[in-house]
Amino acid sequence: MNIKTLVKGAITVTKSNFGQHSLPTTKNKLWVLMYHRILPKDDPRASLEEPGMIVTPDTLNMHITELKKLFEIVDLEDWLNRFKLGEKLPPKACAITFDDGWLDNYEYALPILKAHQAPATLFAVANKIGTCFRFWPNIVIELIAMGAHNQLRLHPMFEQATQLAKHAFSAESAAECIKQLKKYSEDEIYTALNSIEWQESFNQSRPALMDWQQLNEMQASGLVNTGSHTCSHRRLNKELSESALQQEVVESRRILQQKLGTEINLFCFPNGDYNEQAINLTKQNYLAAVTTQRGINSAQRLKTHEIHRTALHNDISDTPSKFRARLAGW
Known part of the structure; x- marks a missing residue:
């Protein structure tokens, strides 16, 4: 064991034992945890996902067990209404x-939430529920993993992906490629992917997202509250037109309310991107909105439409000590 590993371990232990989560407080703090995919390590879908997106079912179960020792686990909307x-x-x-x-949230997370009777909020992409839609990062990663360099080289946008596809697959390298592609808009990326006819290379027999019946079942459990994650997961930045912004923020709420028969009061910014116009529009249509900015929220200084969250994935939180360190707030 080298010095770097020892120092890293010591820091983890310190944060685990002495972070804000471990201190008695009367200051009304709110931690909001951010999860994406819940997949076993041996699930084939896990090998074609960015490492920072996955928590295993066992890890999620451990997280909730630890949370029950440290916090009152609350429904986010309920906490916000009480705050208001x-x-x-x-x-x-x-x-x-x-x-x-x-x-996989329906397959693996819901049973764990039920076992613990733990409430949660699921932010759904309204126009993609119940479809065979694939997010562009997953398309690019799978093309790289397949070694489809001849197909990728048909569009200059995928130059880096083309080079990666010529070598042994690495999820970390693919994730770096995804990061570089985010300089383009979603519309530009999907247009480029459609130009190389990516669909012909894929077996789309198993949908990536849940359908409306499954989402309704999660909602009906009494544990899962649904929020909007836009219509199509476009990033809400300055590149988006005013009409497109309206579609993503306002229309997504209408669709979810119609399909689920319940009020939709929470919003989540895709990729954590937003501008002043997006903030104002969410304020007009939602009780609150969550970001990807890391931090612990305080009722004394709360910005209801810029709520901070703590992102979690397996590599940084697969032991109680590492998980508690992630909650430390420093």
């Missing part, structure tokens, strides 16, 4: 959130 009404709040509260509407 000036009601008494728990000193240390934690809300669980899942982004996108992945089928």
Whole structure:
């Protein structure tokens, strides 16, 4: 064991034992956890996903077990309503959130939530539920993993992906490629992918996202509250037109309310991207919105439409000590 590993371990232990989560407080703090995919390590879908997107079912179960020792686990919307009404709040509260509407959330997360009777919020991409839609990062990763360099080289946007596809697959390298591609808009990326006819290379028999029946079942459990994650997962930045912004923020709420028969009051910014116009529009249509900015929320300084979250994936949180260190807030 080298010095770097020893130092890293010591820091983890310190953060685990002395972070804000471990201290008594009366300051009404709110931790909001951000999850994406819940997949066993041996699930074939896990090998074609960015490492920072996955938590295993065992790890999620351990997380909730630890949370119950540290916090009052709350429904995010319920906590926000209590905050808005000036009601008494728990000193240390934690809300669980899942982004996108992945089928594996229904398969693996829901049974764990039921076992613990733990509430959660699922942010669904309204126009993609119940379809064979694939997010562009997953398309690019799978093309790289397949070694489809001849196909990728048909469009200059995928030059880096083309080079990666010529070598042994590495999820970390593919994730770096995804990061570089984010300089383009979703519309530009999907247009480029369609130009190389990516669909011909894929077996789309198993959907990536859940369908409406499954989402309704999660909602009907009494544990899962649904929020909007836009219509199509386009990033809400300056590149997006005003009409497109309206579609993503306002229309997504209407669709979800119609399909689920319930009020949709929470919003989640795709990729954590937003501008002033997006903030203003969410304020007009939603009780609150969550970001990808890391941090612990305080009722005394809360920005209801820029709520901070703590992102989690397996590599950084697969032991109780590492998980608690992630919650430390410093």
